[in-house]
Amino acid sequence: MKNFxxxxxxxxxxxAVSLASSAVMAAYPNKPINVIVPWGAGGDSDLTTRIWxxxxxxxxxxxxxxxxxxGGGGIIGTSYVARARKDGYTLxxxxxxxxxxxxxxxxxxxxFDSFTPIVKMTSVPLGVIVAADSPYxxxxxFVANAKNNTITQGSWGASSSxxxxxxxxxxxxxxxxxxxxAKSSAESxxxxxxxxxxxxxxxxxxxxxxxxxxxxxxxxxxxxxxxYPNVPTFADYGIKGSFEGWSGIFAPKGVPQEVIDRLxxxxxxxxxxxxxxAQYKNIGATMDFRHGPEWIADMKTTYGIMKTxxxxxxx
Amino acid sequence: MFDNIISGFGLVFAVGPIxxxxxxxxxxIIFGAIPGISAIMAIAMILPMTFYLGPIVGxxxxxxxxxxxxxxxxxxxxxxxTPGAAASFLTAQDGHALxxxxxxxxxxxxxxxxxxxxxxxxxxxxxxxxxxxxxxxLQAGPIEKVFLLLFAFTIIGTMAGESIPRGLLSCCLGxxxxxxxxxxxxxxxxxxxxxxxxxGGFTFTPMLIGILVMPEVFNVIRRRKDPQNKLTITRxxxxxxxxxxxxxxxxxxxxxxxxSAIGTFVGALPGLGSxxxxxxxxxxxKRTAKKPEEYGKGSVEGIAAAESANNAVCGSSMIxxxxxxxxxDDVAALLMGAFLIHGLxxxxxxxxxxxxxxxxxxxxxxxxxxxxxxxARAGFKFFIKVASLRQYYIFPCVTAFAFTGAxxxxxxxxxxxxxxAFTIIGxxxxLVGLNPAVFIIGFILTPFFEQNLDQAMSIxxxxxxxxxxxxxxxxxxxxSILSVISSVRMRKKPVxxxxxxxA
Numbered sequence: 001m002k003n004f005x006x007x008x009x010x011x012x013x014x015x016a017v018s019l020a021s022s023a024v025m026a027a028y029p030n031k032p033i034n035v036i037v038p039w040g041a042g043g044d045s046d047l048t049t050r051i052w053x054x055x056x057x058x059x060x061x062x063x064x065x066x067x068x069x070x071g072g073g074g075i076i077g078t079s080y081v082a083r084a085r086k087d088g089y090t091l092x093x094x095x096x097x098x099x100x101x102x103x104x105x106x107x108x109x110x111x112f113d114s115f116t117p118i119v120k121m122t123s124v125p126l127g128v129i130v131a132a133d134s135p136y137x138x139x140x141x142f143v144a145n146a147k148n149n150t151i152t153q154g155s156w157g158a159s160s161s162x163x164x165x166x167x168x169x170x171x172x173x174x175x176x177x178x179x180x181x182a183k184s185s186a187e188s189x190x191x192x193x194x195x196x197x198x199x200x201x202x203x204x205x206x207x208x209x210x211x212x213x214x215x216x217x218x219x220x221x222x223x224x225x226x227x228y229p230n231v232p233t234f235a236d237y238g239i240k241g242s243f244e245g246w247s248g249i250f251a252p253k254g255v256p257q258e259v260i261d262r263l264x265x266x267x268x269x270x271x272x273x274x275x276x277x278a279q280y281k282n283i284g285a286t287m288d289f290r291h292g293p294e295w296i297a298d299m300k301t302t303y304g305i306m307k308t309x310x311x312x313x314x315x
Numbered sequence: 316m317f318d319n320i321i322s323g324f325g326l327v328f329a330v331g332p333i334x335x336x337x338x339x340x341x342x343x344i345i346f347g348a349i350p351g352i353s354a355i356m357a358i359a360m361i362l363p364m365t366f367y368l369g370p371i372v373g374x375x376x377x378x379x380x381x382x383x384x385x386x387x388x389x390x391x392x393x394x395x396x397t398p399g400a401a402a403s404f405l406t407a408q409d410g411h412a413l414x415x416x417x418x419x420x421x422x423x424x425x426x427x428x429x430x431x432x433x434x435x436x437x438x439x440x441x442x443x444x445x446x447x448x449x450x451x452x453l454q455a456g457p458i459e460k461v462f463l464l465l466f467a468f469t470i471i472g473t474m475a476g477e478s479i480p481r482g483l484l485s486c487c488l489g490x491x492x493x494x495x496x497x498x499x500x501x502x503x504x505x506x507x508x509x510x511x512x513x514x515g516g517f518t519f520t521p522m523l524i525g526i527l528v529m530p531e532v533f534n535v536i537r538r539r540k541d542p543q544n545k546l547t548i549t550r551x552x553x554x555x556x557x558x559x560x561x562x563x564x565x566x567x568x569x570x571x572x573x574x575s576a577i578g579t580f581v582g583a584l585p586g587l588g589s590x591x592x593x594x595x596x597x598x599x600x601k602r603t604a605k606k607p608e609e610y611g612k613g614s615v616e617g618i619a620a621a622e623s624a625n626n627a628v629c630g631s632s633m634i635x636x637x638x639x640x641x642x643x644d645d646v647a648a649l650l651m652g653a654f655l656i657h658g659l660x661x662x663x664x665x666x667x668x669x670x671x672x673x674x675x676x677x678x679x680x681x682x683x684x685x686x687x688x689x690x691a692r693a694g695f696k697f698f699i700k701v702a703s704l705r706q707y708y709i710f711p712c713v714t715a716f717a718f719t720g721a722x723x724x725x726x727x728x729x730x731x732x733x734x735x736a737f738t739i740i741g742x743x744x745x746l747v748g749l750n751p752a753v754f755i756i757g758f759i760l761t762p763f764f765e766q767n768l769d770q771a772m773s774i775x776x777x778x779x780x781x782x783x784x785x786x787x788x789x790x791x792x793x794x795s796i797l798s799v800i801s802s803v804r805m806r807k808k809p810v811x812x813x814x815x816x817x818a
Contacts, residue, residue: 040645040648041355041358041359041362041645041648041649041652042359042642042645042646042648042649042650042651042652043648043652046652047652047655047656050362050363050652051656053363054363054366066363067726068359069726069727070515071496071514071515071516071518072496072497072511072514072515072516073497073499073502073514075497075511075514075515076511076512076514076515076727079511080727105502106497106502106504107504108511109511150776152773152774157499157500157501157502158500158501158502159501159502160502178773178776179773180457180770180773180774181499181500181766181769181770181773182586182766182770183499183586183766186585186640186641186642186648187585187586187641189641190453190585190586190635190639190641191456191457191770193453193639194453194454194455194456195453195456196456196457196458196774197774209639209640209660209661209662210639210640212662212664213639213662213664215639278658279366279656282655282656282657282658282660283652283655283656284655
């Protein structure tokens with residue numbers, strides 16, 4: 001009965017708000033939800049999304065299907081969702097790269113404003129890494145050398161989130177590295193520990209195992225992490241900005257408020273599940289559950305910084 | 316260490332893991348054998364289901380699917396000339412030629428034995444010397460990989476058939492098509508002409524099916540009234556033709572060993588994967604073969620080389636993944652995710668922290684190989700029966716699978732358009748005498764080559780001499796030169812052989 005009443009309220013509100021909307025909704029969700037991951041299977045974003053999907057499925061009571069639509073630096077999958085129906089049954093795995101970087105630095109047929117952010121699940125702080133046998137013990141030492149000599153820095157693609165962030169860091173510190181763009185940060189770490197490049201930017205899931213095994217050293221990170229004690233942050237060196245990768249769920253713009261509330265509630269519940277907490281810890285991601293206007297405002301600030309950086313890069 | 320392995324076997328010999336392996340092998344063979352549906356898709360689909368199983372059962376299932384999937388690709392490649400995945404397309408060249416000659420059983424046998432031997436060898440290397448091996452593989456950076464890939468390119472000489480210029484032209488076309496889309500290096504869009512759909516480039520599976528499989532369908536339709544063209548695959552009455560004799564196996568045993576070693580090595584190098592491994596092993600086997608002219612026209616040795624190399628990659632891509640937490644290829648990346656979710660963090664410590672689990676998984680690897688051998692062997696009669704149905708049953712099914720396969724990879728209607736476009740291109744290439752197989756080689760190898768070349772150039776800057784400082788590079792430079800010389804030489808020999816088409 002309760003469900004029926006809820007459904008009635010929803011129907012009447014939907015009708016009242018917009019007659020044009022043809023989607024007559026019985027309580028959301030009543031059929032499988034598709035989440036598009038614009039990257040290949042097995043990466044950080046993919047795993048983060050798969051864990052989320054499995055976890056919210058219990059609460060939502062419908063299958064949450066993860067689909068990998070990769071290619072074109074995430075543009076293919078992301079623009080597909082931007083054009084999808086605004087009924088909450090097609091969602092996108094959003095992150096720094098496809099939401100904040102690509103719309104500014106590449107020709108993408110969508111922007112941050114094509115989406116309604118729903119939740120953020122995890123975040124990872126960017127770090128500057130050197131091999132264990134590197135002469136640079138601290139970030140200032142590294143910068144001092146990098147100012148006078150050309151050093152190589154591993155990243156993953158000229159307009160990728162890694163290089164864009166690395167470029168902001170380099171500019172703030174006053175050096176200019178030569179970027180060696182691998183296919184992924186995991187591959188770039190191979191070049192680093194193999195002694196083929198001088199330094200690299202990467203996130204903990206990629207560099208963590210190498211640091212733990214004593215093959216690599218973190219010079220500086222975006223945020224302090226218990227696993228990496230005594231590693232200074234960018235802010236300690238006066239470098240301003242948010243250098244973190246994150247993973248969240250967005251819907252096409254204009255999705256009904258009910259969908260946002262339902263998914264947020266389901267995620268809130270999932271984020272307290274000890275099994276989910278263990279799974280995120282296992283893949284090396286830090287849980288960073290956020291939603292609502294304050295979070296969206298923060299993202300818009302970073303979007304602005306990226307926009308400025310892109311405008312400067314084009315000069 | 317040996318007591319670890321034995322206790323590992325103890326853990327795997329339980330109802331759960333054994334049932335898991337059997338199910339995984341069957342699912343893998345089926346997925347691998349259907350053209351267009353690959354092992355990686357099967358693994359991605361099964362992965363969430365294994366969240367609720369223990370790590371030993373969960374991971375052995377995934378690995379069984381992976382190994383059987385890579386093998387399964389060769390079944391349809393041999394019987395129907397429809398390579399399910401890039402890695403098995405060399406197998407299709409030689410295997411289907413044998414099938415046409417009524418020797419399907421022999422080809423299937425060869426590919427199964429080569430696959431299992433390759434996997435076994437790589438698994439043994441993985442168990443015994445994973446850690447030191449992975450440290451050596453780290454020495455191969457972008458510069459060394461450039462030369463290694465250069466050597467892989469020399470396979471063109473083998474595949475090009477009668478005309479080297481046409482082969483080179485086909486390869487260049489393949490390279491050109493592989494550059495369409497967003498450059499993963501600079502982020503620039505290339506040859507997209509403003510279409511967002513082209514940003515991701517041409518999806519590989521629909522393109523492969525379009526170039527290699529669909530034109531065959533048209534050929535069959537075109538020749539349907541030709542009385543010379545039998546519409547069914549005949550089984551040779553001579554039983555010798557339908558199995559692999561021990562003598563034959565012994566004759567190619569050296570090739571299997573060498574190719575498995577090549578596959579193991581390439582698999583341990585992060586970022587290359589099974590297709591380059593198969594190409595390398597194939598051209599090396601041909602370079603040193605007694606009858607190189609048979610390659611591409613039904614050489615048992617060719618099948619042995621390609622299959623043992625691409626299956627060795629299954630085992631050895633685990634080496635950098637487990638010891639250095641570096642996934643060797645896309646499948647290894649997915650499997651690494653599975654390890655992580657099950658709470659096993661890959662890295663050198665994994666052998667100490669989770670000794671029992673890891674050795675149980677290794678034991679599962681070896682057991683999977685045995686089950687694969689038995690299950691696949693039992694299925695041969697059935698597979699051959701399916702393939703010897705009349706072609707007017709088979710080819711409509713192939714067409715249906717081609718379209719479904721093209722669609723399911725990315726669940727994207729654009730891929731159907733890619734399939735149709737490349738069917739036309741592939742058919743056209745056959746008409747003007749270009750070589751579709753070489754086209755595919757250009758398409759597959761170019762992205763690897765480009766990415767590594769770009770990194771190599773960033774590393775050396777303007778000091779180009781640094782490209783030639785590594786002994787590793789020189790090994791591959793010399794091998795490339797030798798390979799080119801031997802292809803040219805072979806061509807100079809008086810050609811008394813009947814002209815055969817490679818595709």
